[in-house]
Amino acid sequence: MIEEEPYRHVAFGGQRVEVFATGSNSKSIVDTLFLDAPAGDKDVICCRFTVHDKDADRLSLVWDGATRYGTRSQDASGIGQCALTLWSELQYQICNSCDSGLILHAAAVTVDNQLIIFPGVSGAGKTTLSASLLAAGANYLTDELVFFNIETGFAQCLTRPFNVKHSGQEIVMKLLASANYEGYCLPNPVGSFIPHRLINDTMFRYPGPPQKPFAIIFPRFSVKSSLITEALSPANASVQLMSCLVNARNLDGDGLQGCRKLAESTSAWRMSYGPKRGLLSAIRNIIPTNEVFLR
Amino acid sequence: MASKPIDPKVVPQPQPGFHEEEIDSELVLYHPEAAQVVYLNPSATIVWCLCDGHRSLADIIAILQGEYPNQQTIEPDVHSAIYRFTNVGAISLS
Numbered sequence: 001m002i003e004e005e006p007y008r009h010v011a012f013g014g015q016r017v018e019v020f021a022t023g024s025n026s027k028s029i030v031d032t033l034f035l036d037a038p039a040g041d042k043d044v045i046c047c048r049f050t051v052h053d054k055d056a057d058r059l060s061l062v063w064d065g066a067t068r069y070g071t072r073s074q075d076a077s078g079i080g081q082c083a084l085t086l087w088s089e090l091q092y093q094i095c096n097s098c099d100s101g102l103i104l105h106a107a108a109v110t111v112d113n114q115l116i117i118f119p120g121v122s123g124a125g126k127t128t129l130s131a132s133l134l135a136a137g138a139n140y141l142t143d144e145l146v147f148f149n150i151e152t153g154f155a156q157c158l159t160r161p162f163n164v165k166h167s168g169q170e171i172v173m174k175l176l177a178s179a180n181y182e183g184y185c186l187p188n189p190v191g192s193f194i195p196h197r198l199i200n201d202t203m204f205r206y207p208g209p210p211q212k213p214f215a216i217i218f219p220r221f222s223v224k225s226s227l228i229t230e231a232l233s234p235a236n237a238s239v240q241l242m243s244c245l246v247n248a249r250n251l252d253g254d255g256l257q258g259c260r261k262l263a264e265s266t267s268a269w270r271m272s273y274g275p276k277r278g279l280l281s282a283i284r285n286i287i288p289t290n291e292v293f294l295r
Numbered sequence: 296m297a298s299k300p301i302d303p304k305v306v307p308q309p310q311p312g313f314h315e316e317e318i319d320s321e322l323v324l325y326h327p328e329a330a331q332v333v334y335l336n337p338s339a340t341i342v343w344c345l346c347d348g349h350r351s352l353a354d355i356i357a358i359l360q361g362e363y364p365n366q367q368t369i370e371p372d373v374h375s376a377i378y379r380f381t382n383v384g385a386i387s388l389s
Contacts, residue, residue, distance in 0.1 A: 235321035239334035254330045260318055 006048075010090065011040035012158045013098035013147040013247075017090050018045060023053035025073055029083050032186055032193060036159040036206035047093035049086060061086055080188035087160065091145065094158075099250040102148040102258045106244060107219075108157045109138040110204075111283055114214035115155060117146050119244035125221025128168045129273070131199055135175045136280035139204040140196045145246070150258040153265055154210040162199075165191040171275055175199050216241070216268040217283070225274040229286045234260070237268035300374065301388065303353035307346040307377055308387045324385055333383050342376040346386060352377065 006018035008030055021030045029051055050062040053073050061069040061082050069085050071078025095103050106119035107126035111133070120126050127143040134140040141157035148155045164172045169191060176198060186193040218232070218240050232240065241259040248254040269286055273279060316323040322340045324333040335343055345355045352373065359369045380386035 233319060233321050235318035235323050236334045236336075238318055239323055239332050242332050248330065253325070253327065254332070256316065256323070256325055256332060260316075264319065 008034045008037075009039045009041055010034055010037045010094075010158075011043050012038055012094055012145070012156060013103050014043050014100040015046040015094045015097050016040065016043035017093065018048045019086075019090075020048065020050040021052070022050075023059075025053040025059055025079065026051035029079065029086070029186070032184075032195065033083060033087055033160060036196075038156060038158065038207035044097075046097040047090070049090065051082070051086065063089065076187065077189075080186050080193075083186050083193060084163075084188040084190065087163075091158075095145075095246045096250075098147070098247050101150045102241070102251070102255055102262065103246045104146045104148065104241065104244050105144070105246055106146040107143045108141040108146050108155070109133045110141065110208065111138050111280065115141075115211050116283065117155065117213050117216050118219045119146075119216065119241060120219050121244060125168075125219050125273070127162050127164055128171050128221055129219050129279070131162055131164070131172050131175055131196075132279050133283070134196060134200050134202070136277075137200070137202070138280055139202050139208070140199075141208050148213070148258065148262050149210070150261055152210075153212050153261070155213050156210045157208055159196075159206055159208070161186075161193040161195045163188075163191055164194050172199075213262065213266045215266055215286075216262070217286075218268070218270045220270070220272045222272065222274060225272045227274070227276070227278070227282050228272040229282070230270045232268040232270055234263040234268070237263035240268075240270075301352055301377060303356070304351050305388050306349065306351050307355075307380070308348050309343075309346055310385055310387055313385050324383075326384075329384070331383060333379075333385065338372055339376045339379065342373055343380065343385075346377075346380070 007021035007027060008019045010017045019030050021027045047063060053059040057073050059071050059073045059082055060067050069082050071082055104119050105121060106117050107130040108115060108117045109130055118126055118129055130140055130143045142159050143162050144160060145158040146155055181198050184195055184198060216237060238259045241263060242255060245255045251258060312326050312328055313324045316325050322335040345358060356370050356373050377386060381388055
């Protein structure tokens, strides 16, 4: 049942996951989720997953030696559930094992080759924001997880397709207006996986290389909000970062010193925003181009 | 939101377990067992530093009114800060 070689590796936060896939449906799901994810075969393996649809009419997801999810191969909602389960479990396994740095619940893009991180809890608008910025010309890196290596000061992003929740679909679908997305999106119980390349294929070479964060922006989306930005002190940013920390329990002092290091190494902002255009230029305006500003 | 008045005679008691972390001249309270972290803005930091377990609320307000005679909102600001400290368990009013 399991092929000898993994179909894909996902390497993030010093952890590595092997994903095996057999059958066209399985490979399609794995490609949709992990096509642009960072890969590598040097880190410690924390988990292995297998998706297979060799059995007639059955799509199965296996890890730790047991079939955890099964559905009919032609069941679109079942396929979406399988993809969401695979993503969620892979994310859990990585975050549960990672103790070498901060894993932040955050979106990230590059603007003019500078890495901008948008930490936020669920519902803060990370996906909507990163999709809007991608449409405006930024390079998309992730709408979900960023790893900050405390020793090196470099950040790594776990790139995946946008997971657009039902509440954000209207806005993101407008960004897809000119794209032929039929057959590429993967509906799941909380929304849809939408390949970022459909919104704007910037020819960015994935996975993005680890780089030092240039700015941290804590986003807050509201349909009625106009654009408001406010600079945050390192102390305030440290506390805000801790609220977005996924692997705090693996870290000394719940990650406070790591959050402090990140907050002290870059500038931090709070940004309320609405659906109006102009986000990218607003971000360019609040980010100083003078590197002396950086600590 | 207006805070309910606190008896000015009450003596705010800092609770054990909270560590002070100074970051760039500002203060963060961190409670390792509760995995709790609280950012104190500059005015909350001053109120926190005045909560020594001996001064009453009236004492704290009087000190700040003496230091900042032109500041009109000292009393509600102190009440607000004390409420915030009690909500996170950093101060007891009992």
